[in-house]
Amino acid sequence: NAGVTQTPKFQVLKTGQSMTLQCAQDMNHNSMYWYRQDPGMGLRLIYYSASEGTTDKGEVPNGYNVSRLNKREFSLRLESAAPSQTSVYFCASSPGSRRLRELFFGSGTQLSVL
Amino acid sequence: AQKITQTQPGMFVQEKEAVTLDCTYDTSDPSYGLFWYKQPSSGEMIFLIYQGSYDQQNATEGRYSLNFQKARKSANLVISASQLGDSAMYFCAMREAPHQGQNFVFGPGTRLSVLP
Numbered sequence: 001n002a003g004v005t006q007t008p009k010f011q012v013l014k015t016g017q018s019m020t021l022q023c024a025q026d027m028n029h030n031s032m033y034w035y036r037q038d039p040g041m042g043l044r045l046i047y048y049s050a051s052e053g054t055t056d057k058g059e060v061p062n063g064y065n066v067s068r069l070n071k072r073e074f075s076l077r078l079e080s081a082a083p084s085q086t087s088v089y090f091c092a093s094s095p096g097s098r099r100l101r102e103l104f105f106g107s108g109t110q111l112s113v114l
Numbered sequence: 115a116q117k118i119t120q121t122q123p124g125m126f127v128q129e130k131e132a133v134t135l136d137c138t139y140d141t142s143d144p145s146y147g148l149f150w151y152k153q154p155s156s157g158e159m160i161f162l163i164y165q166g167s168y169d170q171q172n173a174t175e176g177r178y179s180l181n182f183q184k185a186r187k188s189a190n191l192v193i194s195a196s197q198l199g200d201s202a203m204y205f206c207a208m209r210e211a212p213h214q215g216q217n218f219v220f221g222p223g224t225r226l227s228v229l230p
Binding site for chain 1: 118123147149157158159161164205207217218219220221222223
């Protein structure tokens, strides 16, 4: 009963390095999301994918790219990490379509950029 | 524009007492969903309760209930009989109708501390 699995759980990068956060869900959900969480700001949407083959920018997309590899997987890439990208990152999924149901979250990735 | 407002950065409640966490929202879409999530110190996001904009009755899930006042655009979470394990961050969120991109928007959160 894995749900939403994201890796890694922790990562430290130097400014300018690149990395990819991986996310996979086994619930056959159509929609997937990447959020970042910063103190006092709640969760802010970086990118989302309403269905396989589509991606859209959220509130804070600058400095990130995403790939919806297939229905299960949605990755987030930082091409050139900056200290402002130090945050906790959450991947999430939902059934999508016309059902206004809840998001299912992964356990988060704590990223520090030095 | 802020779509979800949670005006209480922090709240304290005595164990076994009830507590209300405030949430107001802004949308012009007639079809939307409202959600509450709990985030304990371990960091995971736990779904608590859901209210649809067309639901006639307020949602309840065990000790959690949602006080939905549509005209006031308010969706307060009520926790009855607080327990020490209820100490956590609580986030209110809204999801607007699918044609607007299926986006969830979260409020800044309220940190609840339950006192023994």
